[in-house]
Amino acid sequence: MSFLLKDEAYDKIIQMINDKKLIYGEIYSLNVLTATMDMSKTPVRDAIQKLVDEKRIDILPSRGIRLHQITKEEVMQHYHFSCAIEGYCVATLAKTYQKDKNNPSVKKLKKLMEQMEKMLDEQKNFNEYFAVDQQFHLELLESLKDPYFSSLKHSSMGFYNHPEIQFTDNKLSRKEVCECHRKILSAICEGDSADAYEALLEHSYVMLKAF
Structure with a gap:
């Protein structure tokens, strides 16, 4: 039960x-967090520790917690991982x-692009937009049909599963991210591996600048 x-x-x-209820730079106490979540301290504390291990939350002794303040070194590691993988x-x-023009991964990427283009209004649900954003990247990993690469979606590296990146002071617009995806997919569909690689590097650099 405690695990659940x-x-x-x-x-x-x-x-x-x-939902932007936790904001960069703000410090939150465990007591307030548990009250807000309407849960006891033990599961919340365990969840926080998992997020600490994933480098998504920092614990400030005697003060509380805050969203992880990513260091320049970590940002570069995320950038290099994204570019390489x-x-x-x-x-x-x-x-x-x-x-093979019937490649299933390309078909999925095209559908994801169509979905993303319908969610560019910043007032629309962020969670739905971000889920499509992430699925686009995960499909790139899945496209190799290699268990190891597929498993990297759970890695703490890269820019996966970090929606807070888009909430920093250098806020990324959905249109900017979508345009990066469009360039990547366009190059893939043209069969141009060099341009596809360059488009991915450009996207990774856009993410890098957000920090």
Whole structure:
């Protein structure tokens, strides 16, 4: 039961991040957080520890918690990981698409782009938009049909599962992110592995600048 409660607490905190109820730079006490979530301290504390391990939350002794303040070194690690892993995936997918125009991953990416383009209004539900954003990137990993690369979606590296990145002072617009995706997909569909790779690098740099 406690395991299930920990998972519930984890999901609630993630939801609070997505809903911008937890903001960069703000410090939150465990007591206030548990009261807001209407849960006991133990599962919330366990969930927080998991988020600390994922480098999404920092614990400030005797003060409380806050969203993780990513260091310059960590940002560069995320950037290099994204460029290396996703860059390889898009370049490979472009070559694959040249041989098979019915590639299922490209079909999924096209559908995801259509969905994202309907969610560019900043007033529309962020969670739905971000889910599509993430699915686009996860499909790039899945396109290799390699269990190891597929498992990287759970990695703490890259820019996966970090919606708070889009809430920083250098806020990214949905249109800006969508345009990056459009360039990547366009290059893949043209079978141009070099352009696909460059488009992915450009997208990673856009994310890098947000910090």
